[in-house]
Each structure stands twice: as C-alpha cells, then as structure tokens.
Amino acid sequence: MSQIPTTVFDKVWDSHVVRKIExxxxxxFIDRHFIHEVTSPVAFLGLExxxxxxxxxxxxxxxxxxxxxxINQHLPVQDPLSANQLKALETNSSKYGxxxxxxxxxxxxxxxxxxxxxxxxxxxxTIVCGDSHTSTHGAFGAIAxxxxxxxxxxxxxxxxxxxxxxxxxxxNVNGKLGKGVTPKDVVLYxxxxxxxxxxxxxxxxxxxDVFEQMSMEGRMTVCNxxxxxxxxxxxxxxxxxxxxxxxxxxxxxxxxxxxxALAYWKTLKTDAGATFDxxxxxxxxxxxxMITYGTNPGMGLGITQHIxxxxxGSGKASYEKSLxxxxxxxxxxxxxxxxxxxxxxxxxxxxxxxxxxFASIVKGRKKADHxxxxxxxxxxxxxxxxxxxxxxxxxxxxxxxxRQPGCSACLAMxxxxxxxxxxxxxxxxxNFEGRQGPGARTLLASPLVAAAAAVTGVVTDPRVLMAD
Amino acid sequence: xxxxxxxxxxxxxVPMPIENVDTDQIIPARFxxxxxxxxxxxxxxxxxxxxxxxxxxxxxxxxxxxxxxxILVAGKNFGSGSSREHAAxxxxxxxxxxxxxxxxxxxxxxNSLNIGILPVQVSAVFLDxxxxxxxxxxxxxxxxxxxxxxxxxxxxxxxxxxxxxxxxKHNLQNGYDDIxxxxxxxxxxxxxAAKSMY
Numbered sequence: 001m002s003q004i005p006t007t008v009f010d011k012v013w014d015s016h017v018v019r020k021i022e023x024x025x026x027x028x029f030i031d032r033h034f035i036h037e038v039t040s041p042v043a044f045l046g047l048e049x050x051x052x053x054x055x056x057x058x059x060x061x062x063x064x065x066x067x068x069x070x071i072n073q074h075l076p077v078q079d080p081l082s083a084n085q086l087k088a089l090e091t092n093s094s095k096y097g098x099x100x101x102x103x104x105x106x107x108x109x110x111x112x113x114x115x116x117x118x119x120x121x122x123x124x125x126t127i128v129c130g131d132s133h134t135s136t137h138g139a140f141g142a143i144a145x146x147x148x149x150x151x152x153x154x155x156x157x158x159x160x161x162x163x164x165x166x167x168x169x170x171x172n173v174n175g176k177l178g179k180g181v182t183p184k185d186v187v188l189y190x191x192x193x194x195x196x197x198x199x200x201x202x203x204x205x206x207x208x209d210v211f212e213q214m215s216m217e218g219r220m221t222v223c224n225x226x227x228x229x230x231x232x233x234x235x236x237x238x239x240x241x242x243x244x245x246x247x248x249x250x251x252x253x254x255x256x257x258x259x260x261a262l263a264y265w266k267t268l269k270t271d272a273g274a275t276f277d278x279x280x281x282x283x284x285x286x287x288x289x290m291i292t293y294g295t296n297p298g299m300g301l302g303i304t305q306h307i308x309x310x311x312x313g314s315g316k317a318s319y320e321k322s323l324x325x326x327x328x329x330x331x332x333x334x335x336x337x338x339x340x341x342x343x344x345x346x347x348x349x350x351x352x353x354x355x356x357x358f359a360s361i362v363k364g365r366k367k368a369d370h371x372x373x374x375x376x377x378x379x380x381x382x383x384x385x386x387x388x389x390x391x392x393x394x395x396x397x398x399x400x401x402x403r404q405p406g407c408s409a410c411l412a413m414x415x416x417x418x419x420x421x422x423x424x425x426x427x428x429x430x431n432f433e434g435r436q437g438p439g440a441r442t443l444l445a446s447p448l449v450a451a452a453a454a455v456t457g458v459v460t461d462p463r464v465l466m467a468d
Numbered sequence: 469x470x471x472x473x474x475x476x477x478x479x480x481x482v483p484m485p486i487e488n489v490d491t492d493q494i495i496p497a498r499f500x501x502x503x504x505x506x507x508x509x510x511x512x513x514x515x516x517x518x519x520x521x522x523x524x525x526x527x528x529x530x531x532x533x534x535x536x537x538x539i540l541v542a543g544k545n546f547g548s549g550s551s552r553e554h555a556a557x558x559x560x561x562x563x564x565x566x567x568x569x570x571x572x573x574x575x576x577x578x579n580s581l582n583i584g585i586l587p588v589q590v591s592a593v594f595l596d597x598x599x600x601x602x603x604x605x606x607x608x609x610x611x612x613x614x615x616x617x618x619x620x621x622x623x624x625x626x627x628x629x630x631x632x633x634x635x636x637k638h639n640l641q642n643g644y645d646d647i648x649x650x651x652x653x654x655x656x657x658x659x660x661a662a663k664s665m666y
Contacts (some may be wrong), residue, residue: 029664052647131551148582149553150582
C-alpha cells in the first residue's frame, strides 16, 4: 500500500505532537528554545510563583540582543532598565542551568544569527523563541516560529506548547534572479504580492529554482520575513547546501551521530503529489531590487517604480494615513528621494553575505556626507569574519564605522534610534510607524540598495553602481 | 497569571477603524524594558495617544471621553508584527477584555487567549455594522456571549456567530490556562522526550 504523499512541514509537525486534543490545539513538543532578555523575565516570574522548575534546561539557550548597546559593550550598560533586563536574563539562566551568552561573550549576537552559526539549529527540529522572527530557522527545514511570554513559560516548564496546526501554503519562485536582485528582494516581492496579512493562518514552504540555488544566509533572510505576510513561519526542505553549512559547526552532530542525523534529514522532503491549502508561483525574472514606501512590509515595489494610487474602499483611509506618515504622495518615484540614515544589520540581513554585498558597492566610493550609517554585525562571529575578510578595511576607507552586535535600530530599544521625520534605508524587517524610533520613516531594502543609498545619499538603483 | 473568567460581556466599545494595527503601535519597543507585568496599560498606543511631551493627542480615540468600554473594535489584521505579549498585557491592563476585528494576526490571537482576552473575529460586513452603530451612538452596547459564541449589537439586535475551539472556550469560561493542562501530563511528555533525537 502506498503512503499518502506529505509535505516536509507535515513530517516535522506530526512527529512532534505529544497529544491531539479534540476540537483544540495539539500539544506540541519543542526541541530547541531560544530566550532573550525582553520576553523571558515575566515567564521566569511565572515559574517562581507556581513553584515550577525548568524541565529540560539543556534544550534552552539564552542570548542578550534586543536591548544591548552597539558601542562600548565593555562598559556597564547606561540605561538602568536595560541593565536590569540583561541582569535578569543572566540570573535566571544561571539559576535554572540554562546556557547564557551574555554581553561580552564571544558567542553573543542576535538569537537568530547565533543559533544557526553555532549548529544549534538543525533540520527536522521544532524551534521556538519569544520573537516573531524565529521563522528564520525554517531555512534549515525546521519548524520554527515566534511565541508569546505565556508560551515561553510553557516551554520552560513542560517543553511543550499548545498549538493548532496551521494551514499549508507553498510559494514557488522559478527561473533565475537578475543582476542586483537578492534574497531580500525576493521576499519583499512575495510580501508585496500577498500583502502583510496574505499568509495569516498558514505555514509557508518555499520551493523552486531560486530557493534551491540560494545560500543558507539567503534562505534565512527569506524565512525570516515570512511573519511579515502574517505566516506563522516559513520552511525550506534541507538539501546538500544545508548539510554543508551545518557540518563541523560547534554543536552540530559529529561522527556516527552525524551519519544517523543526515540519513534522517534526507527524508525531509515534500513528496510529489502532496497537497497545499494554497499555492503561488512567481517568475524570478519579474523581480527587481525592491524598496518599501509605506508603513507595513507589504507596501513595497520595484525600485524604479512609482508609488501606487490608493484603491477606493475600506483600506483608503489606512493607506492615506500611511503615506502621510511617510511624507510621500501617490504616483511619486522612489528613485532620488533623500536618505538621512542607513542601517545594515538585524536578524534579516546581519550575516556575512550581507556585509560582503554592502562592501561590493561601497568599495572605492565614499559615504555621502549627510548620511549617518549604522553598520551592525549580527554576532561577534560575523564581526570577526568582517575583519578577517578585509571588509572592515573597505568600510573604513569609504568613511564607515563598524558597530558591535545586537538588534540595534531594527527595533530601536537601545540608543540606536532614527530621529523623528528622518528617512532611513534599512535592511531590517519592519517599516511600521515608529519602529526605528518615534516618528522615524523606514524604507526596507536589501544590503545592495542600502549601500547605494549610503554612497549617493538618495534612493538609488544599485544596478547602476554595479559592474556587469 | 490568573485572569478573570469570561462568560457574557455587555459593554459599550471603543472604535478604531484602522487596518493592520501592529504590535509596535499597541506598545512601542522602548516600553518593553520592565521585568514584571505591570503598568503596561499606561503605554497602550503610546505614540498615537500622546505627543512627544506626553500631552494627550486630542484626536485619538482613547483620549475622546465620549468613547469607553471593555471592548475594542479594530480594522482588519489587528495585532500583526512582533510576538510581544506585552501588547496583549497593555490591552488587558487598560481595561479591555475583548477585541473585535475582521481578522487577527496569529501570535496576537494566541497571546490574547492565553491571558484572558477574547479575540472575536467577525465578517467584514458585520464589522462595518458595528462601526456604524457606534458612529450613530457612541454608547452603543455590544453583547459578547462566549457560551453561545455570538456577538450582538444591542440596539438593533443584529448578531453573528464567532469561532473558538472548545478547549480554549472551556479555559476562558473557567479561568484555566495551558500551563495547568501541561503540568497534568508531565509523565506523557517525559516518555515522548525520551524518544527525541534532539
């Protein structure tokens, strides 16, 4: 009897259901749990008030990232509230026996950068964190998604959460990407097509030529932004690219354990004939470098295009509110708009490939005088690579400075805030009102578009600065 | 954290006919620095509610005394973006017990249910009817009946059914939470964990 064809998502999900509740959620087992300083303290308070212990402390990993300064990390943290949160993470981790990579630790960095680069993230795992961009880890063929603090407490105390199984969507992008078109552009294009709520209720599998040929860094960028179209997460079936990335990393399996794991990982494919609740297919040739013009990540367009006119109907007022916040008008061109700040970093684009791309444009050029640029590696390991590969020299020659790792201006919890009214081209993931500081105006884009803006001082098509 | 049981809620409502209200609007990141769950209601919709010098913005609905109540009614895709449960805490702490929209972001919906806020998803047509009713009378009452899974506009009697799974419904009606449930099945989880390859 032949088996019913299933998806990689089904294979991983179904193997982690401890109990199915009729007309209720699944009791879902979690293999890896990441915590950071902002969404964990209240969960630990909850444990204490109930007198509960951490069930499997070895399955939880703590890193400080959201609320950390990106300069002078060797000095005491100035903001007493931030310092208090960082201290709480350290104290709670120590008390419950959880591995903690705090500020100053050479392994420290953004949770979604350090998990993969240290081999903690593996195919077939279920991974959660009190952070919506946990979807990043889906690049490895894991089921990974963000949770709330009540759920952090559940994972700490029982290694499970209660989750209804999402519906399934597949997004195929076939063909070959054009010059200057990066994984960030691919995902901004998909979100623009589907809208900021287009995948709510779904878990997305990315498939097709473009993702098969993409590096792990690129796949992480794509899966990272799945949440920006409302999806719980994104997943890409693991392949030789995945296995090559993982092999030899510190916490990856070794020897016999590697062989056994690899044999299992190779089964994590979507079978021919498996069905999805929704499927979309796009042509890579239709994608150009992207930029956003509004206040949600679905409001993006090709960099040479003009801001659309508001459609009539219920969304008109929200659309006008958005353009008003941005100080933009319908039918305007994005090219040539003045840029005040450039931010490269975050869990979306804070990996080594992103800094290589940025450096490829700024090499031999100079930072525009009026632009303030914040260049923030995703981790100390990335920072080290930037130095070793000579990227730091290129940046320094062009008038840029490298900061220290952290979430930084992506959510502006630390001092890295874009001032009110200023325009920032940012490689991060959200252009919401005030996301990068009260009144800040964010244009989301790739590291190439960010670099082109940094050297010209205006929104610029990076292709005109690239060699053929 | 214990929350009040939810059965039938009859209240006037606060209208917010804006789409895609993300959790950064509900509570901006710079107010997430507490290590305890208290006081978040003060910063609910902070940047829409207050000027930079902390004076209330007159045109924002929470600052308009003609609107009040335990129900927030918002445009579609409410609660998108960050997973911060602080957004749900701020809504609860401010005094809302129910949020009505035609569409909720998944994580916000889970967070709300976990702390005792009922997210009621209605059709776009019914959402418009609610906004119209509140426009006609700012004190217009809505009745949210969890046992019956209905929401009714009191003045007109117009009503719509809403979905909630029976497990979560039972929890909300009794003030139970998932942690209680999971603690009761620890040995089953132990057995499952022993077979895990990770």
